[in-house]
Amino acid sequence: MSSDGAFVEAADSIGRRIAADAVWHDGVCSWVGAVDGAERSWRAEYRALEANVYDGTAGVGLFLAQLANATGEAATRRAAIGAMRHAVARAPATVQARREGLHAGSLGIAWAAARAADLLDDEELRSGARRILSVARPVPDPDRCPDVSLGAAGSIIALVALADSLDDPSLLDDAVAAAEQLIDDATVTRHGWSWGIPGHRNRHHLCGLLHGAAGIGWALAELFTVTDDARFRTAAVGAFAYERSWLDAESGTWPDLRIGGQRRGAGRRVQSPAIGTWCHGEGGIALTRLRALDVLGWDVCGPDAEIALETTRRSLAEALPYELGDLSLCHGVAGTADVLLCGATVLGDRCHQASELCADLGRVTLERYAATGDGWPPGAAGGTTPALFRGLAGIGWWLLRLHDDAIPSPLTIPNWPLTAMVARA
Secondary structure (H helix, E strand, O other): OOOOOHHHHHHHHHHHHHHHHOEEEOOEEEOEEEEOOOOOOOOOEEEEOOOOOOOOHHHHHHHHHHHHHHHOOHHHHHHHHHHHHHHHHHHHHOOHHHOOOOOOOHHHHHHHHHHHHHHHOOHHHHHHHHHHHHHOOOOOOOOOOOOOOOOHHHHHHHHHHHHHHOOOOOHHHHHHHHHHHHHHHOEEEOOEEEOOOOOOOOOOOOOOOOOOHHHHHHHHHHHHHHHOOHHHHHHHHHHHHHHHOOOEOOOOEOOOOOOOOOOOOOOOOOOOOOOOOOOOOHHHHHHHHHHHHHHHOHHHHHHHHHHHHHHHHHHHHHHOOOOOOOOOOOOOHHHHHHHHHHHHHHHHHHOOOHHHHHHHHHHHHHHHHHOOOOOOOOOEOOEOOOOOOOOHHHHHHHHHHHHOOOOOOHHHOOOOOOOOOHHHO
């Protein structure tokens, strides 16, 4: 996006800070960071990072590997390898219920290790990815979580990517088994296909990328591309249809169905706190449609993508003049802006003013935070964490993309090859 070195310098500054704060032992490093869900909700609580991609050392290591690949900085590379060693060593100890997910599970750690190995040309990390898979392959379970973050959809995405990265087609057998269970467990109505989350008492099945139908539809579309099995296409189309049944065309928004009292066609009694975000909002919905556009076609994905991107753009434009309370990727404005960069890559001029708005946010961010030294707006319980989706690593990765938007988005891991498709619409 910019030849100005200010963005990459800011990203490098964040990387150096993360590397300097690492706690080392025997070639392995980790960090302490603020956590959500602390018992004392009025103040930040700090704990040692876990191993996962979302808010653990795998995600931090992945950012540092991407940064080292861009800058050639030796200390950044060393910290990237140390972080990934920590994640790889702890992945096999992940409890069975947390092994599958892309962002929170050990399969996501395996993929992150394989990706970092490619970025750093490090065979040790590639071997670590294979080692995780030898002990953490998914096991069928009637209470299996279906979503991307923790469950079967995340395992499908990770396994499809790892089958390619590690040249191991046998991994697709596990992905197919997970998808077949998703199909068996789906609730199919005239509105489409949807899935409940075990242990959650939401009246309606969720929309969105992280825990809802958007992410599950993405996973099924991903598998369809490599198997050409029409069952997975049908289920993916059904998942997107379910979400479309909840779209409020007047406002261009989808509801956060974790909030009670929502009804189709009745307007929004309660405005979603996640509008435009990657995790539960229109940002994530847009990304799943952009990925599936070339697979499922414009009629299935294009209109949803355009509506979701416009709502995401509007959300960022409304936030820009004010103090930015959260710059994180998951539910903050950096994630919102990064979605728009992806939209501009795929849809070009149809994603109106996306690149300009993202550049404006980048300049404002540098002026308000990088130049003053007051710190970056946190996404984690009012405290600071190096984590990828809730903290500094994600902000640094977003700044890297402002410098060079050819760098893959962390929100599209496993780094989809998002390319311009608008001419095919």
